[in-house]
Amino acid sequence: MLSMALLLCTQICFGWGQNGHRITAQICYDNLSKKAKRQIDSILGDEFLTQVATWPDFIRSEKNWDFAKDWHHVTINPGQTAEEVLKASKSTDTIDNVLEAIEFMQSILRGDKTAIAKMEALMKKNGVTPLGGSTQATAIAFLVHFIGDVHQPMHVGKDGDFGGNSISVLFFNERTNLHSVWDEAIIQQEQLSFTEFAEFVNKHQFSHKQEWEEDKLTEWAMESVEYRDSIYATLYTSTDKSTGLPSLSYQYQHDYVTVVEARLGAGGYRAAQIFNSIYK
Numbered sequence: 137m138l139s140m141a142l143l144l145c146t147q148i149c150f151g152w153g154q155n156g157h158r159i160t161a162q163i164c165y166d167n168l169s170k171k172a173k174r175q176i177d178s179i180l181g182d183e184f185l186t187q188v189a190t191w192p193d194f195i196r197s198e199k200n201w202d203f204a205k206d207w208h209h210v211t212i213n214p215g216q217t218a219e220e221v222l223k224a225s226k227s228t229d230t231i232d233n234v235l236e237a238i239e240f241m242q243s244i245l246r247g248d249k250t251a252i253a254k255m256e257a258l259m260k261k262n263g264v265t266p267l268g269g270s271t272q273a274t275a276i277a278f279l280v281h282f283i284g285d286v287h288q289p290m291h292v293g294k295d296g297d298f299g300g301n302s303i304s305v306l307f308f309n310e311r312t313n314l315h316s317v318w319d320e321a322i323i324q325q326e327q328l329s330f331t332e333f334a335e336f337v338n339k340h341q342f343s344h345k346q347e348w349e350e351d352k353l354t355e356w357a358m359e360s361v362e363y364r365d366s367i368y369a370t371l372y373t374s375t376d377k378s379t380g381l382p383s384l385s386y387q388y389q390h391d392y393v394t395v396v397e398a399r400l401g402a403g404g405y406r407a408a409q410i411f412n413s414i415y416k
């Protein structure tokens with residue numbers, strides 16, 4: 137049933153595109169402890185972590201799942217900190233952004249009865265079924281997905297920027313928007329499968345493993361803020377003469393593919409650390 141749902145889904149992507157989320161999930165899986173791997177495999181049944189990692193985007197086309205649509209991103213305006221934003225969102229009853237959603241999914245997987253009851257009540261009230269009929273599987277899919285999202289710099293927006301969705305750009309002469317460039321285009325441009333891409337990330341990025349380990353959720357988001365600001369600062373370095381749009385091409389790909397690799401690597405590795413601490 138789940139496989140069917142995955143197959144039938146559209147090409148519309150939010151957050152890292154499908155391959156971005158699969159790369160994060162692959163890196164996560166490669167860095168799981170034996171015990172965590174066993175637990176996750178058994179909860180997911182006949183699905184791979186790399187498959188379910190894209191499910192949270194697929195369900196965004198289902199109206200009944202609208203209650204979860206704000207869980208993929210967060211707004212952190214200039215001058216704000218992630219701590220302030222998280223504190224404010226936790227003071228409400230709803231799950232308001234990706235930071236809170238990551239904490240919420242962790243609580244569910246750690247067996248917090250209040251969180252489990254809250255999630256199950258939300259799904260019941262909105263008439264949706266959990267992934268594979270399991271609240272735990274649902275939380276695993278959301279958690280690996282959202283940790284990916286918070287590492288995508290265009291998912292940590294500021295007021296009015298719509299995560300770069302409203303900014304038209306040319307990417308190798310094709311008109312698209314800045315959000316899509318970061319979700320998908322830079323990754324697709326490399327023309328690698330998600331497993332090949334994950335291998336490259338392992339090779340190029342894993343000297344950073346130790347620094348990634350020491351960071352916490354709010355710092356991951358602030359790293360994205362820093363990248364976001366530098367993406368905006370360099371956006372008009374090269375423009376198209378006839379349209380005036382930013383023209384992003386080989387130089388842009390060259391400059392930023394390492395950032396994409398680093399964010400996918402950090403996301404995958406940190407997701408593994410979290411799962412390892414849950415399934416001790």
Ligand SMILES: [Zn+2]
Binds near residue numbers: 150152192208281
């Ligand atoms: Zn997402």
